[in-house]
């Protein structure tokens with residue numbers, strides 16, 4: 001885990017997902033059950049409103065770390081848009097860096 005204030009260098013949503021999110025949510029968003037329960041992001045209707053995943057990435061919830069603290073607004077938007085348009089999700093209303101700044 002990176003220390004506070006240290007930013008990830010990846011910029012694309014795909015690279016951020018692979019390096020940051022896949023550790024828990026797995027490479028194809030399938031999630032995992034084990035020591036913890038990591039919800040699947042595949043065909044996930046909770047992603048229909050983009051503010052929800054933005055909020056979670058920024059603020060965390062139980063086992064989900066507030067990992068967006070270590071990302072720029074652009075990076076948070078990129079990784080959220082990536083999961084919302086992959087893994088069987090097809091939500092076209094992209095979140096913007098301004099949305100991220102408002103929720104941060």
Ligand code: HEC
Pocket residue numbers: 017020021022023024025036037038039040041044046047052053056057061062063064065067079080083
């Ligand atoms: C350390 C493990 C971990 C990492 C890293 C992680 N998550 Fe999570 N995530 C979780 C857990 C655990 C939950 C369930 C939280 C809860 O119970 O509220 C979760 C929940 C979520 C949800 C809500 C799913 C739903 O159906 O409500 C989304 C969306 C999500 N994560 C996206 C991401 C994204 C995007 C990243 C990378 C930027 C990421 N997560 C990184 C562990 C992780």
